Amino acid sequence: MAGVAVSTTINGDTVEFLCQADETLLDVLRDRLGLTGAKEGCGTGDCGACSVILDDRLVCSCLVLGAETEGRRVETIEGMAHGDRLHPLQQKFLEHAALQCGICTPGFLIAAKDLLAKNPDPTEEEIRFGLAGNLCRCTGYDKIVRAVQDAAIVMKGA
C-alpha cells in the first residue's frame, strides 16, 4: 500500500513523514517519529493517555489519522518544557506527587494545559469535569486536582 506523504508542525518544528492511510496519529508519533510520550491505554478514545493538542484543540491522538495532520500544528508532551525549564504544571505534578506509575501523566498534563488555556481560574468542579476524559488508576485524582489548582495559581501570577 502506498504511503501518504505528510508535512506538519510538531512542537514548533516542521516534520515530514510517510504513513499508511489508516494509521493513527498516535502510531505515527510513537512508531515513526519516536515520540513515545503519548501512550496508548485503549486505542478507542476512552482513556486520554494519548492526548495531544491539534491546532489548539485537545484530541485523542488514537482517534486522529496521521494523514489528517497535514499542514496543522501538533503539540505533544515532549514540547511542554522549555529546555530544562519545566512548565508549571509539570513542576506542580512533581511537587504534589500527582503521579504514581506515571503512565497517565503525559495525557493529564496536556489536558490540564488545554484546560488552563481556556479557563485560567477553574473551580475544583471545573477541573474535575475538565479532566474527566483522562483515566488514572493509581492516584484517585486527589493529588492531580491539587497540582492543577496550584499550577493555576502560579500561572496567573506569572
Place this chain on the structure above:
Amino acid sequence: MNFDPRFSGRKFTSVGTRPIRPDGIDKVTGRARYGADFNMAGQLVGRILRSPHAHARIVKIDTSKAEKLAGVKAVITAADLPDLTDGDAAMYDVLDNCMARTKALYDGHAVAAVAAVDARTARQALKLIEVEYELLPHVTDVDEAAKHTAPLINDTIFTEGLEEKPVKPSNVTKRSQFGHGDVHQGFGHADFIVERSFKTEQTHQGYIEPHACVANFSSDGTADLWVCTQGHFVYRQHCAQLLGMEASKLRVTSSEIGGGFGGKTHVWAEPVALALSRKAGRPVKLVMTRDEVFRASGPTSATSIDVKIGARKDGTITAAEATLRYSCGPYAGSWAEIGAMTAFACYKLDNVKTVGYEVLVNRPKTAAYRAPSAPMAAFAVESAVDELAKKIGMDPVDFRIRNAAQEGTRSSYGPVYGPIGIGPTLEAVKSHPHMKAPLGKNQGRGMACGFWFNFGGQTCTDLNIGMDGSVSLAVGTVDVGGSRASLSLVAAEELGIDYAQVKAIVADTSSLGYNDMTDGSRGTFSSSMATISAARNAIKILRERAAQMWDIAVDDVVWEKGHAIAKGEKHGNLGKLSLKEIAVESGKTGGPIAGHSELVADGAGVSFATHICDIEVDPETGATRVLRYTVVQDAGKAVHPTYVEGQYQGGAAQGIGWALNEEYIYGKDGRLQNPGFLDYRIPVCSDLPMIDTQILEIPNPNHPYGVRGVGETSIVPPLAAIANAVSNAAGVRMTHIPMSPPRILAAIEAVREWSK
C-alpha cells in the same frame, strides 16, 4: 531485622520528608520508557489469536495460509511451547493459559500467535489461521459452576481438602477451613444473630498500561526480555522454565510500569513473545490491546459469600462464621482460602469458623488484585457487622471497638498478633470530624474496617559509593509508585547524607541476586530493610577506611551523621571525615566501597485500615454520588508520607469503582460483553471527591524503622463502607456488588413494595 527502639525516640532527618522522586522529571516530560516504549532494530510485531468461545475443544489449527503471507516471519501454536513443566501443576496451568493446548477455556484464551514485519501484516495473518473448534457447554457463574450438574471444566479435578476423596470430579478444586473455638456453642450464647448472603462481581485491576514486552532470542541460546512487570526475577524463572532455558541465560529488564496492582505478577504474553522470537530469529515486540487485557489478563474473583455473626446484648460477638466461594477462572487457585483467612481478621473472637471453596469457571485465570480476595470477604463481614450493631442498638464504631483484635489476640486465621493498628484506626475514626459532619436528605454515612497480611520475601540490594561521594542504590523490587524515592530516603537516613546524594535504580536480573516481586505491599518494606542492611555493611567499610586514613584502630571509629569520627581522648584532634572525603581516597585505601545485602525480609507487620464514606442516593434513579471519603490506616512508619497518602487514595478509589460500577458482564454465549473502558467504567475525576487521609504510625516490631507495607489494605474497606453508607442513605441493605443504579433502585423498590 528487629525494630530498633532507638529509632522510635530518634528524630529522623530524611525518612518522613517529602522530596521529589528521582524518576519524576522523566515521567512528566514523556521521556520515561514503559513497556511499549522500547524498540530494537529489526524488530517484528507479535500478535495473538484468541478463542472467541468460552469452552471448546481445539480439533485442528491450520497455520499454512498465514505462514505463506508475505511479511510473516513466524507462526506458533502450543506445539512450539512444548510441556517442559515436569509435573509442576501450577506451571502447567501457566503454560496452558499462555497458549491453549487441547481446549480453549475462556473467551480470549490464546490459541496461536504470529510475528510479522508490521502490525497490519500481523493482523492479516491472524485472520488466515484456521482453527476448528468443537464447542463444549460452558459455565461462567460461580454458584452455577459449583453445582454438581455444571459442565465440567477439567475432569481430572477432584475436590481437595474434603475428609474423603470425592468419587466424581467437579469444578470445586479445594476446600479450606480456618478458625478456632466452637461456633455452634457461640451462637447459642448470642442474643442477636445476623445471617446473610452476598455476591460480588468480577473486576479488573484496570492498569492503564497494557501488557507489553520486547523479546530477543539469540541463536546462542541466550535471550533478553524487556517487559513491564511487577517482578522481573519471577518472570525470568517462569519464562525460562517454559522455554527450557537456564534462568541465567535469560536477562529480564523491567521497564517503567504503568500500573499493575497484582495483574503484572503473572506471565501472559511474554513466553509467547520469546517463542516467536526464537522461531523467527528476530526481536519481537508484543503489546496487548485493551480488549485483550480485559479478556485475557487480570481479573479478580467473582464471589458468593454467606456470613453469620452472633452477639450478646452488651455488644460482645459470641460467634462468627462464613462460607466463601471464589471463582478462579479455569485453573486451580487459592483465592477463597485467602478470603477465608482475612474475613474476620479484624476481630477478637472466641468462636470463629471460615470455609473457602475454589471454583473453576470459564473466565480468564484469576490474578491477584491488590490485597487479593480480602475486599470481597470484608464486604460481606463488615456489612453483617454493621447490621448486627444496628440490631443491638450500638454505634457501629463502638461495636467494632468493643470487638477489635489487640496485641496478643489469636487471629481468626491462626497467628497471635503483635502490636496492631485496628483499635487505633477505630479510635481515630471515632474522633474524626468527618463522623460529626451534618448530612442532608438522601445522604448516608458508612464506615468499615479492613485487614491485609503484608509480605516480606527474598530481597537483594546493592549500595555502591562512587569516588565523588555519591551513592547508587540498586534494588530488585520494581518501583510501582514511588519506591525509588522512599528507598533513597532510607539510604540517606542510614548513611547520614543528603537525599540528593543518593540515586536509586531498579537493576535487571543479571545485575542483582534474586528478588521476589513487588506484591504483598513488600516493595518499600523489604527493600528498605535490605537497604538499611546494605548501608550498615557499607558503613563498616567506611569506618575501616577512615581508620586506615588516620592510622588508628577501627574500633575507635564511629559513624555519625554521615561522618567517621575518631572516638576517645587520644584522637582528640583528628576531627571527622565525611563520606565523600573517604570515598575520594578509596582507590588508595582498598578500592571501591560498597555494601550488599541479601535477606528474607521476615516479619512484614499486618496492616489495618478504617474508612468513612458519605454517599447520596437518588431514590428515583438509584444513582449514587460519593460526597466525602476518609481513609485512616496504620503505616508503621511512613517513609515518604506523600506516597503513602497516594497509596491510601488510590486503593480507596479502586474500591469505590468496584463498589459502585465495575463488573465483568458475560453473555449467555460465555463471551465478555464489556472488554473496554467505555463499558467497563472505572472512576473518572468527576466521579470522586478529594480523598482525605490520616496516617497512623504503630511501629512494626520486625523492621528497623518500624515500617509496614501500605500498598494494599486501602482497597479492603471501601466496598463495605459504601454499602453501609447506601444502607443508611436509602434504608436498603445491599448484598450484591457493584451497587449500580439498577441494583439500588430494585432494592429501594422492593422495600417500597414490601412496606405498602
